Structures are given as C-alpha cells and as structure tokens.
Amino acid sequence: MLPARRRQAGFTLIEVMIVLAITLLIAAVVYRITRASWLLYRTQVQVTERGFSALRAVDDMAVEIARAGFGLGDAGPLFPGRLDGTAAPDAITVRSNPEGIAGSFQEDLTDPGQLVRVEGAELFAEGDDVLVVDEEKAMERAQVVRRGPESLGLRPRETPDGQFRRPFRTSVGARVLKVREVGFYLKTDRTGVVVLARKVSGQREQTLARYVEELRFDYVDAESLPRDPRSLTAWRPEREVAGVRITLRLLANPDLPSITVPPVSVLVSLEPQSASIAFDAAAYHTVGLAGVIGQDPASGDRKVGMHAWRNTIPLF
Numbered sequence: 001m002l003p004a005r006r007r008q009a010g011f012t013l014i015e016v017m018i019v020l021a022i023t024l025l026i027a028a029v030v031y032r033i034t035r036a037s038w039l040l041y042r043t044q045v046q047v048t049e050r051g052f053s054a055l056r057a058v059d060d061m062a063v064e065i066a067r068a069g070f071g072l073g074d075a076g077p078l079f080p081g082r083l084d085g086t087a088a089p090d091a092i093t094v095r096s097n098p099e100g101i102a103g104s105f106q107e108d109l110t111d112p113g114q115l116v117r118v119e120g121a122e123l124f125a126e127g128d129d130v131l132v133v134d135e136e137k138a139m140e141r142a143q144v145v146r147r148g149p150e151s152l153g154l155r156p157r158e159t160p161d162g163q164f165r166r167p168f169r170t171s172v173g174a175r176v177l178k179v180r181e182v183g184f185y186l187k188t189d190r191t192g193v194v195v196l197a198r199k200v201s202g203q204r205e206q207t208l209a210r211y212v213e214e215l216r217f218d219y220v221d222a223e224s225l226p227r228d229p230r231s232l233t234a235w236r237p238e239r240e241v242a243g244v245r246i247t248l249r250l251l252a253n254p255d256l257p258s259i260t261v262p263p264v265s266v267l268v269s270l271e272p273q274s275a276s277i278a279f280d281a282a283a284y285h286t287v288g289l290a291g292v293i294g295q296d297p298a299s300g301d302r303k304v305g306m307h308a309w310r311n312t313i314p315l316f
Contacts, residue, residue: 071097080229134147
C-alpha cells in the first residue's frame with residue numbers, strides 16, 4: 001500500500017520546473033508589453049504636449065500681430081525687435097491702442113518733461129505708455145510723467161540722454177497716442193532652458209513654450225515679397241509690411257522619450273486699422289480716425305468709440 005500512497009503525494013521536480021518556466025515566460029511577456037505600453041504612453045504624451053505648446057504659442061502671437069496698429073492710425077504697428085528697441089530676428093514688438101485714447105498737440109514739444117498743451121489731455125494718466133508721432137512718420141516711445149488740466153509732460157523712453165530725437169511740431173500734425181505693447185522673444189530661464197516669453201507693457205512676463213529651438217519672423221509686402229527687417233526701424237516705421245510669417249520649432253523634452261517635433265508656421269496678414277477721409281467739402285483739412293469696438297461692462301452692449309486728429313495744413 002505504501003508505494004501507491006507515494007504515487008498520489010505532490011508533484012515531481014520536473015513538473016514544478018515546467019510550471020515555473022511557464023510562469024516566468026508569461027511574466028516576461030507581460031513585463032515587455034507593459035514596458036512598451038508605458039513608453040508609448042510617455043511618447044504620445046510628449047507629442048501631444050509639444051504640439052499643443054507650439055500651436056498655442058503661435059496662436060497667441062498671431063492674434064496680437066493680426067490686431068497690430070488697432071487704434072494707432074498711421075503710427076508704426078510693429079517693430080522687429082525687443083521691447084527696449086533692440087532689433088532682433090527672433091523677437092517682435094506689437095503695438096495697439098485698444099482704448100482709442102489720442103490727443104493732438106496744441107503747441108510744439110521740444111523738451112522732455114515740458115508741459116505741452118494737448119487736446120484730449122484729460123484722457124491720459126501719469127505712467128501711461130504713449131507714442132508721440134507726426135505726419136512725417138517720426139515716432140518715439142514715451143511715458144506720461146505729469147498731467148495738467150489741459151497739458152501733458154512726456155519723457156522719452158529710448159534715448160540714452162533722455163532727450164527727444166527731434167521736436168514734434170503742430171505744423172506737421174504732432175499727436176500723442178496711448179499704446180499697448182506686447183513683446184515676444186527668446187530668453188534663457190534660470191534652469192538654462194531656452195523659452196519663448198511674452199511681455200505686455202505693465203504686466204508680468206509669461207512663458208509660452210519651453211525648449212525652443214528656433215523662433216523666426218519673416219516680413220512680406222502686399223505682393224508677398226520679402227521685406228528686410230533692418231529697414232523697419234523703431235524711429236521711422238514703415239507701413240509697407242502686409243504680413244508676418246511666424247515660424248516656431250520646439251525641441252523634445254529631454255526628460256521624456258526622444259521624438260521629432262515638426263515646426264509650426266503661419267502667415268498673419270496685417271489688416272488696415274484706420275482710414276483718412278476729407279474733413280470738409282473743400283478739402284482744406286483731413287482727419288485721421290481710430291475706431292475701437294468694445295463692450296459696455298454694465299449693460300453688455302457693444303460700443304464703438306472713435307477718436308480723431310486734425311491736419312491743419314492746406315492741401316492746396
């Protein structure tokens with residue numbers, strides 16, 4: 001009876017080894033599948049994140065460029081460089097006047113800090129960033145440092161000696177416009193990563209995208225011919241630019257699986273933002289108009305505000 005009892009007890013060593021081998025094989029297959037799925041997941045996460053970051057950044061820049069010059073009349077809508085006036089191919093400064101605040105000089109501006117009589121001075125506040133412009137396409141960035149009942153004191157922001165580059169005279173339609181400036185540029189953050197930054201005048205800097213390989217702005221005229229950005233100076237802006245092509249290329253996040261990130265490129269058209277019409281039937285004067293469409297915060301109704309400036313030089 002004893003031999004029969006032994007035949008019924010447990011498994012043989014060979015059987016145990018076979019089961020163990022099958023278990024290890026299944027575990028290895030499960031591990032490889034799990035690892036491949038995890039790598040695929042991390043890769044897809046990076047592809048999605050990199051693509052979304054690029055599209056979001058380009059969309060942000062495209063919206064600002066599309067409305068460049070809004071409320072500024074014939075003042076320069078953009079500058080191919082940084083907010084401090086430094087030209088750079090990987091930076092752009094976009095200007096607009098969303099509130100439509102403008103004033104015309106009633107006397108010549110010759111010295112910084114001089115209180116000069118301005119029609120519409122009550123629309124401005126101390127600390128406002130402004131553009132001082134005239135009909136000869138001269139333009140300077142300045143800041144309101146004083147405000148009287150009917151006058152403004154202006155200080156230039158770009159010249160090292162704190163003086164205006166030239167007088168702004170009523171005889172050539174000198175005027176002052178409140179300006180909103182938005183700058184897009186590359187910088188290296190504290191961790192050594194190249195990032196695309198966005199800075200709005202009066203607001204804190206924002207980071208739109210990290211690990212940037214290339215940011216480029218190409219300018220074209222109305223016939224889609226390239227314009228040399230060096231001809232677009234901050235001092236005498238040209239309005240012959242009809243469009244700006246944005247090209248943004250991001251690198252992969254080095255902490256995630258390596259991928260190839262395709263560049264994002266879009267051409268943004270610069271639409272006319274103001275117009276000139278005859279001031280009277282005899283055409284002795286002209287008036288520039290800047291229109292602002294907004295929403296009344298109380299009623300929610302849409303409102304259109306128009307601001308004008310007069311040219312007192314006879315046309316004939």
